[in-house]
Amino acid sequence: MTVLIEISNSDVVPSTRASELVQELHRITTELQTVDLTQCSDAELVDVAADTERAIARLTFAGDRQIVEIADRDLPHKTGHRSITQFMTHRLRVADPMRRTKQRHATATHLSPTGEPLEPEHPALAEALADGKINTSHIRAVLDVLDQIPHAVDHDVKIAAERQMAEIAVDHTPADITALGARLLAHLDPDGTLADDTDRKRRRKLSVNRQRADGTAKMSADLTPELLARITMLLAVWAKPGMNNPDDPESPHGSIENADPEMVEAAAARDDRSDAQRNHDAFNALLKAVFEDGLLGKSHRGLPIQVIVKADLNDLVREAGFATTATGTLIPIPDLIDMAADAQPWLAVFKDATAVPLYFGRGKRLATREQRLVSFARPDGEVCSTPDCGIAAAHVEMHHAQLDWGLGGLTDITDLAPACPKHNRMVGDQPGQFTTRMVREGPDEGRCVWRLNAEPGAPPNPERVNRRPDIPRRFIEHLEQVRTEIHGPDEASGDQSRLQLRQIIDLRNASDAEATLASIMLAAAYPRV
Template sequence: MSSIDGGGVAGQVEARLTAIADAVAGLCDADLTGLADAELTDTMARLEKSLRQAAAVGHKLIVEAVERSLPGKLGHRSVNKLLVGVLRISAADASARVTAAKSLGTWHAISGESLPADLPETAAAQRDGDIGADHCRAVREVIRKIPYAVPASDVEAAEQILAELARAGTPEDVENAGHELLAHLNPDGNLADDRDRKRLRGIRFGRQDKDLMTPISGHLDPETRALLEPILAKWARPGMNNPDDPESPTGDAEHPNVDRDRLAAAAGRDTRTAAQRNHDAVKEALRTLLGSGVVGSHRGLPATAIITMTLDQLERATGVATTASGGILPIRDALKLAEQAHPVLVLFDHNGRPLHLGRTKRLATADQRLALIAAEGGCTGPGCAAPATLTATHHKRDYAKGGRTDIGDLTLACDCCHALVHDGPGGWKTRTAPEGTEYAGRTEWIPPPHIDPEQKPRINHRHHPKELLDRARRKAQARREADARRRHKQPKPPGGGPTGSDGSDAVP
């Protein structure tokens, strides 16, 4: 615990707070219209870094308040209540800040000795301004799910890898990679105990409110989600089953009787949110089910789920598989689903290279699309999280300019990313990463000069969390080795110090 010694420390803190206030006031009054595009984005990044570092200061203040028993002195029942009263923030925000401070702050023993943070590498990354609160929350949630039986050394290494990944990726990247990491640490694929999953499953209906709307909540097990996703992908498609549009087609978007032009026109008028489209799709599907006469004679509808796993995962029956909609389910659940439904199981080797299913026609075959789903997982546009169910098959080289409909020349792209690829000013280009490069065979997106003057090709890792993990592992290992070299080079303390058996400095 620390204390403020008279005016010295208090004066320093006051001066720095004043400087921050003056700087922020100056930025608020600044005319940003004169900034070039690159300068504007650089300003965003630098401000974000400062705000992230400021959050680390907030953790120090919470630690100090708790260790001084300040809430009790000021008549508050907890530090959460203190934050609500002093800062006028919500109870949820106060709880989130206190939770973050518990795992990222530097606390002290009764003797005054500093204790290591629960997540030291994550805390360091936030102090450097490389990650924000959402990154920290994602790391903390993954670490929280690691079984207690996993050795502490493995947990420590996992935290370091995730923190390194967070420095270069998004919170969603950390979350997605966390599934891979949990599957590695728990090879049986039990991300949660089976009994816990059975206990948590359920759908709850609340009471109808004054508008006759019914709130719904609950948890779907992985198998149920895998069955629901392909239904929503077709029935909740923009333009389909819209109760506010009399011209909107109903039922399944892939049904041969659906007029393509009518669907495209309805999609252009569709202003519903994704949640509203899901609601309308479920309603129409239930209406169709009730009118089909199936209820009472069958327990459910047949579903087709596209499940992707490696051959090694199939042989070992461990790890996690992915669906075309980006869902994740344990391998054992995927195999169980295969027994009861009619899934398409796509396998590929450790290189993830698809088969060459060449075709001279413009449109890709169903087999080619399945291979692309297995290899790419979703839209290949840089940073795009759109799952495979929301993508179309795209020629890396325009078909009208000699592009071939061979599997190696095709990729997946959502409508938004596909629109970025054109020959006009500001257009992106796509190509296959050449042999000998780190991601040979993958789709590279080349940005226009106004985004990147060097036009360095970009790869989307969002659907390949294992790649992010492997890269983070390499960086974490390099950081550990660099730290070890620095410790070796440090001079011995006066009077000598601990040495190894060969007389060299011992490394802790």
Template sequence: MPAVLPDSPRELAGLIDAAITKLGSASLGLASDTEVTATVEVLERAWRRADGVNAALLVEVSDRNLWLGYATPRAWYSEYLRLGPGEARRREVVAEAIGVCTALTGQPLPPKREPLAVAVAAGVVSGEHVRVIEQVLNKIPHQADPREVAAAVTVLTEAAKAATPKDMNRLGQRILAHLDPDGTLTDDSDRHRRRSLHLGAQGADLMSKLSGYVTPQVRAKLEILLDNWGKPGMNNPDDDEHRITGPLALMTLDATDPNPTTDPDGTTTGRDTTVADARHHALIQARGRDTRTSAQRDHDALEAGLDWLLGHEALGKPDRIPAEVVITIDEHDLARRAGIGVTATGTMVPIGDLIHLAAHATPWLAVFHHHTRSVLNFGRGRRLATKTQRLALFAAEPGCSKPGCGQPFSRTQAHHATRDYAHGGSTNVTDMTGACGRHNRAVGTKPGQWETHVFTNGPHTGRTGWRRTGTDQPFQVNHTHDPRTYLHGTVFDPNQHDHDQAAGDDQTTSADGDTAPPTTPIMKRIRPDEHWGPPRVGNPDTIDRSSPVEAVLALLVAA
């Protein structure tokens, strides 16, 4: 007799949860080989059907605005359910392909890829198959015959029942070649739609993968840069003693006057072949020392071009954070010339690379000291934060302070965390934080919005907590930008041993004998001068300018 199942979606989901929990505690070692194989097959079929159910649920979450308080339904899945942006995007793609949407008249609309929807519901095609097939279909030129596009969906769906998602890419290439064999259907609109550039996350070695699709115009410009700046011998970082920098043209041009003149005897003035010969000879020698591959030379050429942009202030007047290199780092790491700094764009930089960054940009440094009061407390009757205040905010929050948000600080706005400016909030650095545009706008007093709070004591002192408006949930801080937060106080904390030794000497004691809590970190500039920003708080004659941290950094920059 078949089991009687409830009709409530919530009760059905509860049964699935209970069944999986029971299956997790089952004694699989006592099962036969046939039973284990059958269990795997049944469970996999259930997961594939679950992809279809998840697509239907995503449509409901979107249509009912259950994601309010987040930028999009995808953000709700990514942050609220902690799926992350990759899995959230995959579910969104699957839902767009096989989900049943509702028209404005209230009538259900058929799925965009109906054959795929049927196959997923039967448990023979997975959501990953759908994602890869959608990638293939998105490459079809928009001028292709709709009947042929529909036929491609059917062919790919049938193939997915017997092949892996990876196989769909190879089959897709054959279909694309059939639909547009000579490339005549592909036009500028298709190329414009597919253009992209993706800078991947940093790996354990701090290296990042760069991928994407560039338009023919961008490729032509990039080839000019790589061809001129990436020639053998040029911009070789391994050639420290006689490194030749800049474009190839500076090495091959004769040192001539831009307006040479011809004397009556026929000789040309304004020409100095001695300099040109010396340049040519130096380039020949540099080529002999160059052992880089072509790909490595292209990488170094791109770096040299970026150095040129930063060195010539080609990003505009350096009055905003994104146009400058801003680094925050722990004082102990800096003093022992080890560890990693974090830039305003979220990149982790080894201490040694600070030397090269300081040589080609306008560098700022935020040094964390756990027991030092902030000296950047500019309370003014203005709505917008000053540049110095934004630098101090970056020191406390390396990116958007909303928990789960990965936007770097260069894409944030100064948010009044304690009290909104419209309600009497002050523009003090201790009352503000960094928040990306969408999360800054998500703060408010209405249901579904967020409220913020600046911690004044405890382990999160100086940081900003977030929670849903009108709830009594505890405020949460964002640990996304600096995972090392989870290591503090553990055996994996590189500074724990130093902190234990200096615990008795490194604490600041207040007048009543209590240890002062940590607050906003001090901001220091790599190349300090007397007129870089607003006046400092306190008597200039009593300010200690002989910080050992600045001294160590000065040696690094001068090296």
């Protein structure tokens, strides 16, 4: 049966298949808006909600395809609009046409001047969006990362990076994409040529806008990695719930490390501020303390806040790459070396290539500072160990993962795992709570696994590990695949790949420990056959 639609000039024309599908989509959407959801089981309701979000993403891909066709036909000018952007804003009611345009250029199929379809600029992203595995926010975060790769980088490296980021986007949040993208950029550019110290210093700024009518003002800043590391550490100890609350006369002031735990707990229960408001109040309290204590302008005094950083030994030797702070900030190795001139170094050694640290036992319930440092130094120890949680190590507690302290568990580093306060309190034996244990063997040895307790009669949920993506390994795999697609498989060679040392190590004045370390590294790089 042919369906007829009415157009603006009152003429009647046969509808196309595209119009029929859109009308059917509206009919289904209307029904979906009013369908009885109480008939769904818990699992089915979750699947329905997830599939709805997936459909929204797929519709965005379809909409971008339609906008490409509109632009190719020059319909914006034919309908009295000065540009495709204005057409999208006023006729299509697109909320952010500029971002949508950037997404369309990256993921949509366009036509060449001869009418041939061109592959999307980022085909892996396009495929993920078309399938509904990612949405516009994921794409925006990925493009922000890819835009930072310099044009001088080889084409195959760019393709591999795009595939890597598309893979990350499927399983992670936009915030995670930004953080993991920074790690990918650090891997692509360990020597810091993407943004050297001169570029970072040139871009640094902090601006305070004029006051608004209500007396408030907006502040914006581009921070160097060094300042960012210090600020995030400050917020970790001054902006905790209950701390420095100007609306609570009994709120403790200063650092949480110096506050009475019972007072902090009571104040936190009364604290209804947002994270951003707590950050604001922490800065205000800090500046108030600076003025009251006469610290302003005196460089020999300061706050007892330490920046805790972990770095790979190979990066330190090369003086290249990036280190990670306990708040999740990436710091270029040269900057770290400058910051660490007066610091106290710690060495954490792990079993083989696992997360099993040196044994460090303790006969008390609370973990020591040393145990916390070792926990942070573990692979993925910079975040909470609960799957899909990205709370930084500066905000976690040490969880008795193998056996609760009250049940006879030991405060040994091999039985402890980082857990944010929320997840630490969700451990228990009731449905909806978590059961945890430490892995004792296999590739995940030394890690904490979490299992969500199932409802009575339901099958058990799987055990999960909060494993962060192995950026270097996966990138190399993507790059090898891209090069195989472009150049074909490499011929078999009997030569073994060797570590390329990018810096000459001067051992003439080395200590015994440094000479031994260099000997071990050289033996690993050039094994005897």
